[in-house]
Amino acid sequence: MGNNKFNKNVYGEAIEVCCEETMTGYLRNGLCETSDDDVGSHTVCAKVTKEFLDYSKNKGNDLITPRPEFNFPGLKEGDKWCVCAGRWLEALNDGVAPPILIKSTNAKALEIISIELLRKYAIDLL
Secondary structure: OOOHHHOEEOOOOEOOOOOOOOOOOOOOOOOOOOOOOOOOOEEEEEEOOHHHHHHHHHOOOOOOOOEHHHOEOOOOOOOEEEEEHHHHHHHHHOOOOOOEOHHHOEHHHHHOOOHHHHHHHEOOOO
């Protein structure tokens, strides 16, 4: 497990699982946990869309193509994945931000994304 100071959700609660079908997260434990060496800040739990996957691939991060050597089956629309906070914000500015699971999003994302924006895109709020 990563350093605990990084591993609360945006509400200061225990971070919820993002995805275990395809082990996501910088630490590949299903959670959007992070550590000091996670320079990309893989902290936003997104339910990826085709538009976002295409966008990310065009930006040089191919999340679609399977990479068996990394035990990565490739993502398809509807999969949940811990995406970099900066890439999510970039996608938002370009009109292709995917919805997120806010209770599975790491508080570290708040360093660059406001809680209001995260709430606006959250699909796990009542």
